[in-house]
Amino acid sequence: MQKFDMLVIGSGPGGQRAAVQAAKLGKAVALIEKARDLGGVSINTGTLPSKTLREAVVDLSGSRERQLYGMVYRDNTV
Secondary structure (H helix, E strand, O other): OOOOOEEEEOOOHHHHHHHHHHHHOOOOEEEEOOOOOOOHHHHHOOHHHHHHHHHHHHHHHOHHHHHHHOOOOOOOOO
């Protein structure tokens, strides 16, 4: 049976940070996650994916350029 110094439940940002810091201090760490993917809700289904999508839409729509050049902005590509 493997022994651990620390058991971290949940692989969200807080759990990952705790596990990494303990490992840096030389502790044997077990990380338990109920979901298939590590990272927690924030990384996989929460705010980060939606922010990534929002940033892509802003970039593709030229919204950043509108702020720089004014409300009328045309892309010169055909």
